[in-house]
Amino acid sequence: MPPTAMGFVMIALIACPAVFAVEIEPWRVQLEKTIREESLAPARAELVESAREMAALPIVRRAQTLSDVGKNRTWLDGRANALENEIKQDFALAMSDFAACSLTAKELPVLSTAFIMTGELLFRDRVIDQLEEMAGWSPLQRPGWTLYHPGARLPAGGKDGNWLATGMGVRAIGDALDILPHDAVPADLRKRLQTLLEGEIAGVVDDWRTKRPWFVRSDDPITNQWMLPTEGLVRACLLLGTNSHRDAYELGVGNFMKALDVHGPAGEFEEGMGYASFTVSSMLHAARAMAVQGDRRAVDHPFLKNFPTWLVSHFQPGGMVINCFDAGAAKSAKEGQRPLLSMLAVCTGSPVARWALARQTSGPSNDPAGLAVRGMPPVGDEAAPPLFAAYERATRVNWRSSWSEDASGAWVRGGHPADQHDHYDRGHVNFICRGKCILIEAGTPYYSHPLMGSHFASGAGHNVLQLGTEEPRPCAAGDTYAPAGWQERGVVAPLDVRRLDKRGGEVALDVKNGYAGLRSWRRSATWDAGHIEVEDNVELNTGQLNTVMFRWHLGTNKVVIIEEKNGAFRVVWPEAEGTIKASVPIAVTQVKMPDNTINTVSEGKPDTLHTCIVVQTSRAVNKATISTVFMGTDCCPK
Structure with missing residues (x-):
């Protein structure tokens, strides 16, 4: 009788090196350790240079009207062009929220890291300026993201729920606050950010209570759209204190565990590599923040342990990747996985992720996670995943x-x-x-x-x-x-x-x-x-x-x-x-x-x-x- 696909999955898992729990420390603590490592001086210099390039750019400013979208480093989703005037602005603004929060989530951790490494006020001031702007982005995700095709309309009440900008925006704020020294953030700004986060918690909790978003009504924890608001809820509760937000935190963790449990036992992600990269990054940021405060329910989940092997199995010869699903181009796409592989290495200790960074890409990403990975012990070719799997x-x-x-x-x-x-x-x-x-x-x-x-x-x-x-x-x-x-x-x-x-x-x-x-x-x-x-x-x-x-x-x-x-x-x-x-x-x-x-x-x-x-x-x-x-x-x- 021929072996089944699942049989080969088990072979692949058995062949993988064991993954052990790693100690999770606050970002600032982990990054300050890298400052003392002489061997990491080139990597630190590279990160600081990237931060200088970011600091030279204007801050991201929220678009307020359709004519603003595409200005001030915001993005216009081309799908808006085919929409009726009645919904075009709502969709464009909602999608620009996601893009704006994504950009700040990329830049603020690098800028904050450059500040604690150099002490240069240029970097701190650039972070503070962006946080001042973001303090007025309430809610982080405005309605309209469901209006991507002609004929769509918002439901009664004009809300379609929290979405991707929720998670990315809270991540940007949370990473900056975690990395910067406490006294680097003015007290009045910190208070306004806390008020914003309170609103994000209330909004996500209400979405699940009312079953407002489609993914809550259909109970679909597979989708990336379930995970990003969940990350925002969990992270916001951790930033404000779980003792005062216990019910909201446990709702978020429960939804997070549903998302982890629903995926394949061998680390498979049912939206393909492209969306897996986006969603699992969200999972890792939330899991890491939980583990820092002693809650390892997510970071020790088997899905996150097995996912690196599934991810790296997409790497094909000739610089290609397996690009089934909505996964973009295949040529040279491995390089785009460096930030995720670095987070996997930092959060799970995955030898497969560390091997892939060293042998299949140009190395760890140029960000806090990548810098932390460079301080980890190297792995050899024994850490390589199997050459084949089903x-x-x-x-x-x-x-x-x-x-x-x-x-x-x-x-x-x-x-x-x-x-x-x-x-x-x-x-x-x-x-x-x-x-x-x-x-x-x-x-x-x-x-x-x-x-x-x-x-x-x-x-x-x-x-x-x-x-x-x-x-x-x-x-x-x-x-x-x-x-x-x-x-x-x-x-x-x-x-x-x-x-x-x-x-x-x-x-x-x-x-x-x-x-x-x-x-x-x-x-x-x-x-x-x-x-x-x-x-x-x-x-x-x-x-x-x-x-x-x-x-x-x-x-x-x-x-x-x-x-x-x-x-x-x-x-x-x-x-x-x-x-x-x-x-x-x-x-x-x-x-x-x-x-x-x-x-x-x-x-x-x-x-x-x-x-x-x-x-x-x-x-x-x-x-x-x-x-x-x-x-x-x-x-x-x-």
């Missing part, structure tokens, strides 16, 4: 031949009922040969991109089945294009892991729903370091006929040579070649598709592109078997 939650199999950048790598995507922020991508296959991308997905651009729902998140943006010949076309903001015959939303697709070892793997899935008219789509993928073979068996319901189509998104924008001989096809480009044959007559063509995997699309600029091979039956059929092989050029037989 995960039941956020369903996928990942593999690489070694941890070198010129290794080969593969991943296959399934589907779990708990998946969120996911694409219509069940069955997608990705392949890298000796550091060169062969098969990719289209990726995730910014949400207001006009092709987000049609060419990126839809089945057309992935190497999956389509029934019929309908081409992708733009759809309404927030929607994903899925006409009849295209993959539908939320398909549940377990992966059958037949083999997974250092030589390669064999994985299969059988999709029986999620496509109109489909009886079964059985896909098997077999690979090693040099090639990947995919066999697709498609059968429609009795009496139904349709064109069977597959797209193969390639890691190149070059023109592909397509040759046909006796009904079989050969496709060639500089990095690879492939063969395609079928049980019925097929046609093979190529088109250009937008690319936010190897490249990054930017607002106001032409989309970056890649080549996509389209394979389709020459006529409508009831069933078809299509066999496809791709091989890296360096591995092709001479």
Whole structure:
């Protein structure tokens, strides 16, 4: 009997080095220790230099009207442009609140750290100026964040609840107050900040009491939107004193534990790596603040212990990452994980996180957590996670031949009922040969991109089945294009892991729903370091006929040579070649598709592109078997 995906998860966990509890100290105490370490002088200098650059910038000022958004270092979410005037300002202001609080949460800890290291009043004054501005940001999150699509309206009462700015804003204030000496913050400012925090506590408590936000009504602790207000509640109670806010604190901790408990036992996060980075950072900041005051319920939770291995298993050769779900571009995205890996190392002691910082990135982040990590003992290659794993939650199999950048790598995507922020991508296959991308997905651009729902998140943006010949076309903001015959939303697709070892793997899935008219789509993928073979068996319901189509998104924008001989096809480009044959007559063509995997699309600029091979039956059929092989050029037989 073949091993299941969960079986391989357990293998991955057993193979990981043990993680032991680390002592959690207040930020100022931990950072002052680094001042005494001569070996950390270059890292301290780098942080101070970054702080100087931040101090030279004007403070972030809250936008008060739509015309203010985009000024004073605020951000305009492009989705606002498509909204009716009635809701445009509310949405724009709510999203600018999130961006403003996020920016202050990044800058204030660095500026505060630079002050305690140098004593230069420049840094203290810059922090105080920003805190003075933030003291008037009540509430930290204004209503309107639910108005991201035309036709949306606020509920009666005009409130949609606390949200992401709640957590980020309290984090910014809390970190600054934790790092700065007590006498560095004027008493009147501290009192006004305490008043703001009292209001944040009352607001979040009321949200859960009234079940105002959608994620409370639906009891969805998986989502990042549950965790950020929870971080704000927990942290605000800790800053003001849990003795006087015991009920609110326990509500926050209870909601925090629900968020930790709901995720996969192997550290899986059901919104993908991109949102995991955002949400787990929130978890770690809250857990660390709790542990400083003696409450280790969160920081010792198994999810946080296992998460680093799941995170690092996304790292693929060639500087790529696994970018399924809403995860942005894949190229060089490992560098963006440095702040999270540094927090994981500081909070959990994770050897995997410390190994990844040393061996897979340019090093710890240039912030307080990164500086603290540099003071920790180094780990060796024995701390590396397994080269392959299969995960039941956020369903996928990942593999690489070694941890070198010129290794080969593969991943296959399934589907779990708990998946969120996911694409219509069940069955997608990705392949890298000796550091060169062969098969990719289209990726995730910014949400207001006009092709987000049609060419990126839809089945057309992935190497999956389509029934019929309908081409992708733009759809309404927030929607994903899925006409009849295209993959539908939320398909549940377990992966059958037949083999997974250092030589390669064999994985299969059988999709029986999620496509109109489909009886079964059985896909098997077999690979090693040099090639990947995919066999697709498609059968429609009795009496139904349709064109069977597959797209193969390639890691190149070059023109592909397509040759046909006796009904079989050969496709060639500089990095690879492939063969395609079928049980019925097929046609093979190529088109250009937008690319936010190897490249990054930017607002106001032409989309970056890649080549996509389209394979389709020459006529409508009831069933078809299509066999496809791709091989890296360096591995092709001479």
